[in-house]
Amino acid sequence: MWSIESVVRLGWSLFKTVLRSAFSRRRELPRFMAQYRPDGMLTREPADHDAVIGAGRCIGCGACDVRAIELGRADALGPRGPMCFVQGISRQAGVDAPVSPQCSSELLDALSQACPVGVPFVALTELVRRRHAELSEARKMPAFRESILPPNLTSG
Numbered sequence: 001m002w003s004i005e006s007v008v009r010l011g012w013s014l015f016k017t018v019l020r021s022a023f024s025r026r027r028e029l030p031r032f033m034a035q036y037r038p039d040g041m042l043t044r045e046p047a048d049h050d051a052v053i054g055a056g057r058c059i060g061c062g063a064c065d066v067r068a069i070e071l072g073r074a075d076a077l078g079p080r081g082p083m084c085f086v087q088g089i090s091r092q093a094g095v096d097a098p099v100s101p102q103c104s105s106e107l108l109d110a111l112s113q114a115c116p117v118g119v120p121f122v123a124l125t126e127l128v129r130r131r132h133a134e135l136s137e138a139r140k141m142p143a144f145r146e147s148i149l150p151p152n153l154t155s156g
Contacts, residue, residue: 055090067114
């Protein structure tokens with residue numbers, strides 16, 4: 001059977017939990033990101049969604065590759081060309097290879113104008129550069145398991 005004391009304690013705990021959640025809106029995202037950053041968790045910004053959706057519109061027609069060849073910069077976004085760069089971002093994380101510094105905003109604008117579906121090359125290169133920098137920083141951090149386990153347990 002239930003005792004009156006246990007029902008009162010349970011009710012009081014419920015009341016405190018409801019009040020605490022109603023008046024204090026602690027954000028858990030910074031704590032979550034700090035905990036999983038060493039594992040390679042990357043931050044998301046509001047513009048990231050639009051850039052990835054823009055990359056997903058790529059139909060693989062190769063118009064951007066042709067324009068890059070015409071401008072003599074076929075390898076500015078990687079050795080396989082702009083189309084593979086866009087498809088790699090839309091289907092993967094977009095952190096595999098950094099964008100070369102020779103990739104100018106004029107080239108990116110020209111590629112965006114040549115694309116029949118309007119892939120946002122400027123936003124995509126900014127996203128890849130930021131993700132690559134974040135991942136490089138995350139790899140310098142000690143891994144989560146390494147920071148918890150004592151050294152004598154991790155060696156061999």
